[in-house]
Amino acid sequence: MAVRTLNNKPIEFDAEGFMTNYKDWDLEVAKVIAAEEGIASLNDRHLVVLNFMRKEFEAKGDGPSIRKLTKESGVPTKELYELFPGGPAKKAAKIAGIKKPHGCI
Amino acid sequence: MSSTSSPEKIKKVSIIVSRGSLDGVYPGLIMANGARMEGIEANLFFTFFGLYAVLKEYQDKIKIATVGNPAMRVPDAKGFPLPTLLGALPGMSAFATKMMQKEMEKLDIPPVSEFTQMIADAGGHLYACKATVDMFHLTPDDFVPHMERVLTVGDFYELSAGGQIIFT
Numbered sequence: 001m002a003v004r005t006l007n008n009k010p011i012e013f014d015a016e017g018f019m020t021n022y023k024d025w026d027l028e029v030a031k032v033i034a035a036e037e038g039i040a041s042l043n044d045r046h047l048v049v050l051n052f053m054r055k056e057f058e059a060k061g062d063g064p065s066i067r068k069l070t071k072e073s074g075v076p077t078k079e080l081y082e083l084f085p086g087g088p089a090k091k092a093a094k095i096a097g098i099k100k101p102h103g104c105i
Numbered sequence: 106m107s108s109t110s111s112p113e114k115i116k117k118v119s120i121i122v123s124r125g126s127l128d129g130v131y132p133g134l135i136m137a138n139g140a141r142m143e144g145i146e147a148n149l150f151f152t153f154f155g156l157y158a159v160l161k162e163y164q165d166k167i168k169i170a171t172v173g174n175p176a177m178r179v180p181d182a183k184g185f186p187l188p189t190l191l192g193a194l195p196g197m198s199a200f201a202t203k204m205m206q207k208e209m210e211k212l213d214i215p216p217v218s219e220f221t222q223m224i225a226d227a228g229g230h231l232y233a234c235k236a237t238v239d240m241f242h243l244t245p246d247d248f249v250p251h252m253e254r255v256l257t258v259g260d261f262y263e264l265s266a267g268g269q270i271i272f273t
Contacts, residue, residue, distance in 0.1 A: 063214040066142060067223065077226035087144035104139060105213045 018093065018100045023058060025097030039084070042095075046083055050092050052070055053096040063093045063101030074094045117146040117268030119261070122176065124273070125154025127169045127202060130242070131209075133273040141227035149224065150261050151252075152234035154242065155273075159252040160230055162215045165225050169204040177201070218249070223250035230264075232256045 001011050001020070007028040012020045019041060027042075030050060034042050040051075052073035056064040066089055070077045084091040093101050118140050123132035133149060135260070140147040171177055171192035176201045178184040179201075191197065215223060225231055233248060235257045245255075256264075 066138075066213055066227075067213045071224075077223055081141070081227055084239075085144070087142060089142045104135060105212065105215075 005067065014099070016100060019097040020099070021101075022054060022097045025054070029097065030095050032046070032058075033097075037091050037094060039091075039095070042089065045075060048073055049083060049092050050096040052057055057096070057098040060069075062103070063089070063098050064099075064103040065101075065103045080089055097101055115140075115145055115269060117148075117265075119148040119150060119265035119270045121150045121152060121270070121272045122155035122158060123153050125157040125203065125207075126169060127167050127217055128159045129273070130217060131214070133271075134217070134224065135214070136271065136273075137229050138220065138224050138227065139195055141224065141229050142212055147224070147229040148233060148264060149221075149229060149231045150234060150256065151232070152237050156233055156237050156243075158217055159221060159233060159249050160243070161249050162247075164221065164249065167217055168198045169205060171197045171201050180204075221249060222251055232261065232264075234258075234261075 001017065003010050004013060007026065009029070011024045014020055019029075024038060031042060031084060034040075034046070039046070045054070048070065052069060052075075053063050055067070056062075066080070067078070069075070069092075071078055072088070077085070080088045080092075084095075089101055093099070118136070120133045120137050122130055124130065133155070137147040137149050151159050157167060169177075171187060172189055174192070175186070177187045177192065179187045187197075214220070221231060231252045233243075233252055233255045235255050237243075238255050
């Protein structure tokens, strides 16, 4: 656990760098985390993914599988990997402010 | 020496899929897809009956073996062992496969055709074994388009350089 101040708010992260309370999230916080993950700026397509992940997390308590994400958000697999290079599931979950996803797919 | 506590991350895996049953094919696909999800480079090498996973007409006809599978239980994983003679009845393998596919769909595990496409789209590479292609008299037309090319064992080792090789 670590508390950091982002966008003038104290935000708690777990040991692996995922936010522990997704309600503390906002776009400014996302931008800071994204930059730390090597994504210099967030565009509309990033936001489609982030919003879908947050919606899914809110409903089910876990992030979506890549398959669900690509099928239902309208962002195809190839683009998803381009948007979040080096591991889309975890990286997008971090930036979306949700906990680490638990699925294998 | 490497161990599970090694701080160095795995960067690349080459996974050999050598069996053509459902439980022979899926672990390799799940591991390759999982590798890509973690940003790990992934190569899939299909050989012997595992080749059916990338054959156009056959990849979605892959089934569970209900004969010669002593772990097989009915009606579910904690049920009764399926006697070999019953497993041999016509339609048993298809039925068991259907049941398992239903459970897999719930977990978002796609059919083989969709799964191999997904791995290719994720930047994973799919290859076929030359010895098997020759032995089975196959042509490039028999394969799904995302099977990149046919490799010799030597090619396979070459492109696996610097990574882990996993045989399934």
